[in-house]
Amino acid sequence: MNAPVRPNIHVGQPIERIEDLRLLRGDGFFTDDATRPGMLHAAFLRSPIAHGTIKQIDTAAARALPGVVAVITAQTIGSPVPVIPMRLAPLEQLAPYFQPVIADRKVRYVGEPVAVVLAESAAVAEDALELITLDIAPLPPVVDTAAALAGQTLLFEAEGTNNGIVYTATKGDARAEFPGERIIRAKIDTQRHFALTMEPRGLLAEWDEAAGIMRVIGVAKVPWATRGMLAKQLGLPEEKVELLEVDVGGGFGQRGEFYPEDFLVPFAARHVGRPVKWIEDRREHLLAANHAREFDADLELVVSPDGLIQAIRGTINGNLGAYLRANVAIAPRNVGQFLSGPYAIPNIHVVVNGLLTNKTPTGTYRGPGRFEADFFRERLLELAAAELDIDRVEFRRRNLVKVDEMPYPLATVSPPVKEEKLDSGDYAMTLDGALKEIGWAEKQALKGRLIDGRYHGLGIGCFIEGGAAGPRERARAELVEDGTVAVYVGSALVGQGLETVLTQIAADCMECAMDSIRLFHGSTPYVVEGFGSFHSRSTTMGGTAIALAIEELRARMREAAAQRLGCAADAVRIEEGQVVGPDGRAVTWADLAAGKLAGDGVFSNHTHTYSYGAAAAHVTVDPRTGHVAVLDFVIVEDVGRMINPLLLQGQVIGGVVQGLGGTFLEHLVYDEQGQLLTGSLADYLVPTATDYPSIRAVVMGVHRATVGALGAKGAGEGGTIPVGGVIANAIADALSGRVQPMSLPLSPPQVWAMIKAAG
C-alpha cells in the first residue's frame, strides 16, 4: 500500500472524542433506551441451586397473573433445546459440555435460566417469577477445582470426567535436567472475578412476520458471529437476522458474547409475535454474565546458576464453571501460552486443565489468561531472584527477550495447535522507563522501612499484551451526495472510542477533515461480514481494512473524475472535496457521488501484534490492619504506533485500575453449596475514586507492528495485565520477604493473616 501523500494530521494526535458530544449530554442511545409499540418485558427465573435435577416447573399461577402474556420453559422450545456453540477455538470434543439455552432436565449453576416470563411491564414480569413453583432435586455441587478433579460427582455423567479440556503449552524439553539447576516451586492462584460492565446486558428483539426478519438491538462485540449462531438456532437464513448495534456501556470481553438470553429473547419475540425487551438487573449480572480469572497453579521455574531461566513447567487448573460456551477457551489457552510473557524461556511444559464446576460459566475478561499468567510468573521470578541472590531488576533484564531475538517463539498450545511469536520491541527500554518513572534508584532507601506505622515497598514486572486477532476485517467506503464519505466497517463499539480512532484513520487516508467522514459500525446490515472487537483488534484490523477501502475508493474517484475531465486517471489530483484535473478544472466529491463510487477493503491477518511494557509500584503496608496503599503506580507501554495518545492513555490507566480491583478487592465468593455470596455491589467491591489516586501511564509508539498498513499494535488490555504481580512483589518487598503473597485478592484480612502467620 502506498504511503499517504499528505502527512497525517489526525493519526497520532490527542483528538477529543466524537462520541463524547452525545454521551455528555445524555443523548447516547443505549439498549434500554429503545422501545417499540406493544413491547413486552422479559424476566428470567434462574436456578436457585447449583446442581440438581428438575422435577417440575409449575407456571400456572404465573400465567394467570394479569399482565402476563406467556411463560417459556424448555418444554416450550421443544427437543432438542439448542445449545450455545464455541465462537473461538472450537473443537468437536467440547460439544458435550455446551450449554442448552434454557435448563433442560438438569441445572448446573445458580443463575442458570429455567423459565422466561413475558409481561406487559417489567414489574409484572418480576412479580410473576415469584409465582412459579420450581421443584429441583438437589445433587452434590462441585465447587472447587480439587473436587472437579476428584470426580466423585460429575456434571456430565456420560463424559466420565469433569476435566472438559486439557490444553498443553510446550516448547523445547522442559522436563530435562539442567546443569547446576535451581528449582523454584510455588503453588499460586488468582480468584474468580469479572468485568462488571456498568451497563447491564440487555436486548430488544422484534420479529417482522411479513418480511420473516428477526431484528435485535443490544448486541455488542461480535454481532456477525452472534448472527450466525442465532440464525442457526432460529432456523433462519443469516440475511434474515439483523443485529443492530447501539451505544454499549463497557465491554472488557464480557459483553456481547453469546449468552442464553441471546437466544431466549428473540425466540420469545417470535413466539408471541410482539417485541420483547429484557434488561438485566445487577444481581442477574453478578450471577449470569461471564465470570473469569479463577485459576490455581503448581509451577516450577528452573534457573541456571548464571541467572538464566531454563524452563517453566507444571500444572494449572482453570475453574471454568458449569458449561463451555462462546469464548471460554481463551483464558485457559492463554494462561499456558503466555506464562513466559516477555521473557526468553527456552523450555516450557505446562498442562492446563479446563475444569467444569457448578459455578457460573466463564469467558474472557480484559487480558484473559494474561493477568493470571503474569501474576504467576512475576511472583516466581521474584522468588527466583531472591533464591539466587540476584538483583530482581537485573534478573528480569537478563531474561527479557532481546531486540535481535525477534520474532521470538512462545510455547505452542494445543489442541488445536497454535504457534505464536512475539513480533517486535525493545523490552528493556520499557523496563528502564518504568524504573526511571517510579524513581527506583532513589526509593531503594525506603524498602522495608517502617514509617508512620506503614512499611514501604517497591514492585516491578514486565508484560506483553496480544492484539489484532484475525482472520480478517472488512470495510467499505462510499462517496455520499452531500460530499462526505461513508465508511462501513465490521468493527464494533464497546465504549472504547472506536468512532474517533477509526474516523481519524479514515480522514487521514481520505486526506479530509474528520467531519467529512461518517462511520458506520457494528450492525450486521452494514457489511457482509465483520469480526467485531475483541483481542484488541479493531484499530489494527478495522483501521487497516478502512485504509484499504479508501485506497480503492480513491482509485475509482480518479478514474471517474478523469473521464469527466477528459484526461488520464493518473493526471488528476484528489483534494479535499474535489478532484482536480491538469488544466485546473475540478469535479466535486458530491458530483462524483452520483456515480455510486465505492471501495472495498478486506484485511486478512493470521499473526498477532504484541504491545509490551513494564509497570512499577510503590506501596505501603499497615501491619496492624493489612491495608495496602498504592502511593504510586506507573506503567510504560509501547504500542507500535499511537493513533490517539489521549485515548490510549485513558485505556491504559483505566486498565490499571481494573487490575488493582482484581488484585485487592474483587472476588466472586461462593459457599460450599455453590451459592454466590457476592450478589450485589455492596458485596462485590470495585475500585472507587478514593482507592487509587496516583496512577500514571507513559505510552509511546516506537517499535511498529509488523502487520497492517498502520504500524499500530492492539492495545487497551495492557494496563490490567501486570498489576497483580507488581503489587504482590511490592508487598513482599515492603515486608522484607517475610510474606510472599501467592493468592489474590490481597484484601486487608488476607494480608493481615499473612503477616500474622509470618510472626
Place this chain on the structure above:
Amino acid sequence: MIAFDLTVNGESRSAAVEPRTTLVDYLRGELRLTGTHVACAHGVCGACTVLVDGQPMRSCLMLAVQAEGAQVTTVEGLSNPEALTPLQAAFRKHAAVQCGFCTPGILTTMHALLTNEPHADEARIREVLSGNLCRCTGYMAIVAAVLDARAHYAGAAA
C-alpha cells in the same frame, strides 16, 4: 395511580404513576429522559443520580411520588444543544468519558459539588466522586476534568 405535580428541567409536569414507580422509571419511562441510567438499582453505583432541589439523589432509590413539588434536574437539564457546558467540555478535553454509561450521574453529582463548593480540592472531589462507580476510566481523567472546571464555577459564584 397517584397524581402529583413536579418540575423537571424547568418544565412543570403533572404525573400519575403507580405507587411503586421509582423516580428513575418515571423520568426514563414516562418523560423519555433517557440520559439518566440505571446500572445497579440498589443505590451503590450512582449512575442514576439526578438533582432534586439542587441536591444529588439516587433516582433508583427514590419513589417518583416523593418528588412531589420538587425541582428535578437531569443531565439533559444541565445540557444545551449549542455547546458543551464548561463541565462537559472539561470531561471531553481530559478524556474523562469512555463508555459513557456512568457519565450522566457523575456530571450531575459533580455539578452539585462545584455549585456548592467551587473551590473543592482533589481530596474533596474524590470523596464525593467515590459515590459513583466508573469501570472504564480509573477516575484519574474525571478528577482532572472536575479540577479543571472549577474555575468556571468559582467565576459564576463570584
